[in-house]
Amino acid sequence: MNKIEQHLKHHKLRITQVRLDILRYFQNHKTALSHADLEQHFSKHFDRVTIYRTLTSFLENGLIHKIPDDSGIAKYALCRHDSIAHSTVDEHVHFKCKNCGKIECLHALEIPKLHLPKKYKPESANLLIEGTCALCNA
Ligand SMILES: [Zn+2]
Ligand SMILES: [Zn+2]
Numbered sequence: 001m002n003k004i005e006q007h008l009k010h011h012k013l014r015i016t017q018v019r020l021d022i023l024r025y026f027q028n029h030k031t032a033l034s035h036a037d038l039e040q041h042f043s044k045h046f047d048r049v050t051i052y053r054t055l056t057s058f059l060e061n062g063l064i065h066k067i068p069d070d071s072g073i074a075k076y077a078l079c080r081h082d083s084i085a086h087s088t089v090d091e092h093v094h095f096k097c098k099n100c101g102k103i104e105c106l107h108a109l110e111i112p113k114l115h116l117p118k119k120y121k122p123e124s125a126n127l128l129i130e131g132t133c134a135l136c137n138a
Contacts, residue, residue, distance in 0.1 A: 011061040018046050022054050023063065032067050032075035032094075032103040067094050067103055068126045077105045091125055097133035104133065 004023050005015050013019060022038060038051050046054075055076060058064040064076045093109040096102070111127045 007063070011058075011063050013057060013061055013063070018042075018050055018054050019057070021045070022051070023058070026064065026076075026078045030104065032077040032105070034073050034075050036073070067105075068128060069096065069103065070128075075103050077103075080105075080107050094126070094128045095133065096128055096130045097136055098130055099132045099136040102133060103128075 001009070004020055004027070007023065008015050008019055021042065025038065025041065026033065035048075035052065035055060038055070039048050042051060055064070059066060059076070062079055065079050067075045067077060069075055091111045093106045093111060095104050095106055097104075111125045114122075114125075116122060
């Protein structure tokens with residue numbers, strides 16, 4: 001069993017070709033991917049429903065996370081943690097480049113804890129920083 005297969009197994013997902021291929025594609029990308037990106041890349045191999053279902057199973061089993069974006073197009077990126085359920089421990093800052101349009105996970109940057117008013121219970125937090133990325137500034 002190779003590493004990608006182990007990764008799927010660890011997240012309690014059955015090993016299928018589409019899951020292996022999509023997971024590998026995520027691993028080879030440093031930036032977040034949308035459903036349309038995957039559809040474009042895999043159009044000859046898998047239909048859009050299959051891709052959609054694969055993304056959903058990855059999301060539910062904690063392999064990838066959704067990144068909120070004001071464009072209305074959901075983007076997804078691999079999770080770094082090993083836990084199967086989503087946890088707030090992994091919450092990190094995202095960066096969107098206004099020049100090239102890429103969204104990256106800044107895993108090293110945690111979302112700072114905010115003190116909410118009394119009786120507010122936070123469940124999740126998102127922080128998307130916009131600007132120009134290192135490549136565009138090089
Ligand atoms: Zn850029
Ligand atoms: Zn992320």
